[in-house]
Amino acid sequence: MPAKFPQRNYAPRAPKSDAPAALTAWEAQAAWYDQHQGDGGDDFYTTLILPAVLRVLDPAPKATVLDVCCGQGVLGRVLAARGVNTIGVDASPALITAARERAGKHERYEVGDARLLAEQFPPGSADHAALVMALQDLDPIQPVLTGVAALVRPGGRVAIALTHPCFRIPRRTSWGWDDEQGMQFRRVDAYTSPLSVPIKTHPGKPADASRTTSYHRPLSTYLNACGAAGLAVTACEELHSHRRGTRGARFSAEDRAAKEIPLFLVLGLIRC
Numbered sequence: 001m002p003a004k005f006p007q008r009n010y011a012p013r014a015p016k017s018d019a020p021a022a023l024t025a026w027e028a029q030a031a032w033y034d035q036h037q038g039d040g041g042d043d044f045y046t047t048l049i050l051p052a053v054l055r056v057l058d059p060a061p062k063a064t065v066l067d068v069c070c071g072q073g074v075l076g077r078v079l080a081a082r083g084v085n086t087i088g089v090d091a092s093p094a095l096i097t098a099a100r101e102r103a104g105k106h107e108r109y110e111v112g113d114a115r116l117l118a119e120q121f122p123p124g125s126a127d128h129a130a131l132v133m134a135l136q137d138l139d140p141i142q143p144v145l146t147g148v149a150a151l152v153r154p155g156g157r158v159a160i161a162l163t164h165p166c167f168r169i170p171r172r173t174s175w176g177w178d179d180e181q182g183m184q185f186r187r188v189d190a191y192t193s194p195l196s197v198p199i200k201t202h203p204g205k206p207a208d209a210s211r212t213t214s215y216h217r218p219l220s221t222y223l224n225a226c227g228a229a230g231l232a233v234t235a236c237e238e239l240h241s242h243r244r245g246t247r248g249a250r251f252s253a254e255d256r257a258a259k260e261i262p263l264f265l266v267l268g269l270i271r272c
Contacts, residue, residue, distance in 0.1 A: 021113040024138055025091035026071075029212060034072045034098045041074040048239040049132065049161050049264060050078055056159040056235055056268035057128050059084045066126035066151055068114050068144065069134030073099030073107060080106035087126060089114065114138055117147030125151045130159045133264075135222070139196065139215045145229035149271055158231055158269040160222075164238065164262050169216045170197040175257070177250070184250065184257040192218050219265075226269055235268030 020027040040046055053075065059065055061083035067075050070088030072095050079086050088109040090096050099109040112120045114134070129148045138144055148158060167173055172190040177183075195216040226233060241263045245254060 020093065021091040021111050022115065024213065026137075026212060027092040027094055030092050030094035030098070034095065037072060037074055039074075039077065039102065043242070044263075045074060047242050049266070050075065052237045052239060052264075052266040053130055053132055053159045053161055054078070055237070056266060057130060057157050059128050059157075063127040064125070066117075066121075066129040066148065068117070068129060068131045068148060069138070070099060070109060071095050073102055073109060075130060075132055076107040076109070077102065077104075080104050087121070089117065089120070115140070115143040115147065117144070118150040121151050123150055124153050126156065127153055128157045128159075130161075132159070132161045133163070135160060136162045136165070136214055136216070137212060139213075141217075141222070142225050142228065145225050145231060149229040149231055152271040154271055156271045158271060160226075160267040160269065162222075162265055163214075164265045165217060165219050165222065166191065166265075167261050168263060169195070170199065170214045171195075172216070177253075182253060184253045186257070186261045194218075194221070222267070226267070230272045231269040232272050233267055234270050235266075237266040237268075238262035239264040239266065 026033055036042060037045070041050060057065065059079065059082070062085065064085040064087060065079055067086050067088040070076060070090045073088055076086035076088050076099065084106065086107045088099055088107065089112040091111065091113055093111050096109045096111050103109060110120070129152045131148070135141055135144065152158060167186055167188070169188065169191065172188065172195065174187050176185050176187045178185055197214045197216070198211045199214050200211060223233065239262055241258050244258065245251070
């Protein structure tokens with residue numbers, strides 16, 4: 001039986017102030033991010049990420065999905081079109097406001113800290129859960145995954161989408177060109193060591209001081225954290241970029257490299 005969709009008098013324990021619920025909240029970037037993603041998400045979301053997440057979750061109509069770090073509700077709107085209920089949680093009050101302004105009857109959004117989910121929502125609140133392009137921006141991750149497992153019913157599915165931890169490491173990976181072989185390659189300068197990197201939101205605007213932080217972890221860290229939370233991996237998709245540059249002399253090599261080196265990793269898990 002699908003979990004009952006919580007009513008408004010369910011009263012989750014959201015923060016009382018307008019302050020972000022966590023230091024990693026994208027509150028300073030909320031206006032830019034909302035404009036960038038819009039109603040349906042950018043082309044990476046619409047072409048690659050959301051279709052893979054939907055394949056992994058495969059939620060039935062009237063099921064309830066916990067959308068952790070929901071932003072302005074892009075996933076929730078896609079699920080709502082399928083008659084699926086969403087409980088969205090994000091640490092940014094501004095993004096939650098943007099999500100609520102667009103929300104229909106199948107969507108509910110609350111300000112909350114992804115590391116404290118079990119303190120804000122009762123056990124078994126959701127049939128399934130999703131963490132879409134968020135886990136690489138959170139630290140630590142074990143409380144997040146443990147909280148997700150506490151809120152999802154046994155046998156429920158969980159989808160995790162993130163930048164590929166093997167090939168998309170901030171300041172440690174880059175594209176290179178081999179003149180002798182006529183090949184584009186992906187250079188990896190470091191992988192095993194955890195890393196936190198401040199990221200400028202608007203690199204082309206020197207006066208803008210807003211930053212986010214990206215946390216690199218090897219794949220084993222994510223898999224072990226999922227296992228420790230009671231989430232068993234049952235599926236994995238590695239997503240390759242659909243974007244291509246202009247057709248120049250290196251186009252064929254660039255196309256081949258784009259088809260070989262994935263941008264994103266999507267894990268499908270079962271709540272044990």
